[in-house]
Amino acid sequence: MTIPNNLIPGTTSLTMDIETPPRERVWNPPMPLLFQHRIGTETRAMQPTCIRTYIVQALASTGLTDASGEPLTMQPHDFRRIFITDAVMNGMPPHIAQLVAGHRVIDTTMGYLAVYPREVVEAHRTFIARRRASRPSEEYRTPTDEEWDSFLGHFEKRKLSIGTCGRAFSTPCIHEHVCLRCAMLRPDPAERPRLIEIRDNLIDRIAEAKREGWLGEGEGLETSLAGANDKLVQMDAATARAASAVDLGMPTFDQIAGRATDT
Template sequence: MDQRTRERLPVLETFVRAAADHHAQHSARLQALLAVPPGATFTIGDAVFVRTKNATTAGARDEHGTLRHFGQAEHRAFWAWAAVEFLRHTGARIKEMLEISHHAMIQYRLPTTGEIVPLLQIAPSKTDQERVVLVSPELADVLATIIRRVRDPRTGALPLLSAYDYEERVWNPPSPLLFQWDRGGERSRMSGEFIRSALGEVLAFIGLTDSTGQPLVFAPHDFCRLFITDAIRSGLPPHIAQVIAGHANINTTMGYNAIYPEETIEAHRAFIARRRTLRPAEEYRTPTDAEWEDFLGHFERRKLSVGTCARAYGTACIHEHACVRCSLLRPDPAQRGRLVEIHGNLLDRITEAEREGWLGEIEGLRVCLAGAQSKIDQIDSSSGGMAINLGMPRKAPARTALKEGTASLRQSRDQQ
């Protein structure tokens, strides 16, 4: 979710402008249609349309005879723009947005200066604690535009609408909801599916994509995460953002916050800078071709007959290439047989040294013998035990295989 927020925050303003341009385009198309009488021909760009003869519907047919509903398209574009503006300025959830009414707009007089500030009262959604959001000038302009859109042109009042609460499973009392529309002469509250579909049309209009080339979908709840992230990044204290978002736990608010840990990053950068001042300057120069070839050759020379040497680049071999003694040798399980041969050869050499009286030779051979045994034990412990050769399977008649299996089982029981 943090990555999802980080991908959408840089293009939020682009998406907001796209929503406004999308509505402006459909509004201009609708005005061009209403400017001509029913049945008349009009042009939008290079496309030619013929307005339908029904004056009550804002529709037109294109050159191919396809009916285009200009009124519905403008209606969907407007509410997509309104939803984007409302959600990004309030950080509200989509359920809270759809329940906002005209009564939620209140005024508050500051006790210190007496200044009156507008507030928006948001009904509780996840918790039982309502909250208020300061209405910014941008949000006030959006709310005023919505009210002008919803207001009854005859009475000037907002129609009262009783909406059904699907979570509480009750009908709410009639209230002047802001997100309502006239659907064929019947007033109804907008649904979350309608808002999501309208946002998808804005996305198709602008064509935003993520780093993988897939469409960068904006869900309604993304705006809540974007609101909190942008607020905390701009200096708002997290506990204030918690109250604005209506979270019961501040850990939930910080979970919405998708800001990179700047303090950790800056402290790490300062540590690297201090470390570079202590190290020789020649270590930060560009390596020569010879140095680079020597570096690559180091990794090629790490491959041994019985495994791989884990010695770091630029360090000398402390065992003078007596690899079976070295703790940095990572034995290859496939070379266990070779190590067993080396172990047996060392035993023979120790026997010979004891017979000939080579006391100085005996001590070195015993160190190598302990190293070889250690590598064999290391292979056995990592593989779960000594490898057993089961031989090649052979196909036997069914009756013979059954007899052999029964005899083997009986023999195993007798041994137990």
């Protein structure tokens, strides 16, 4: 029997038999969690009561008060409201916020009207109605199975040996699949050795074309070589950006408990 922990989405699950002794229960590998801590050799999700305790302690240490002068109090669900409110106030359409929040219907998301102005929702509804009135109604029909397969197939064809093609759906390849020359190619830094091999091969072919007098082919190879060098620069820039990122890590339970004790 598998008993899922539904208190926090994405948590691990406990697999056991009804008569299995507690110390023989097996925890499945943990999924990515925002709040987790170590228990022995296992990483488990924090329980809601534990998270509420940390929030109360953090607010108490700040000395913040509400409008009436009472100590400020918050619940974990308040952060969900803050996130959705901030996203909508900064331009996220409410129907997208509905998907982010996981609400079945947008009326549930509209329950946040006590937090953000009603005119935000009304303006969005007016925009959607005006947009749909000005565009052909067939654009809003349910796609057929063939159309859906074509859409998915487009993204499968965008996978290349040295990266990913970024061209839009239902648009042709303007360079006839000579991807090194295309600005839509998004090179993958992991494929740098492969691209270096292609570049070296282009250099050898250019030398051969000049030696044999193949001037037309030589010009085409020079263009491809310039594209290869440009893609190498893009790869190096992407690698440099990734190297400059700071990994904040995940604090352990001992660190959290120790900090709370010190405070």
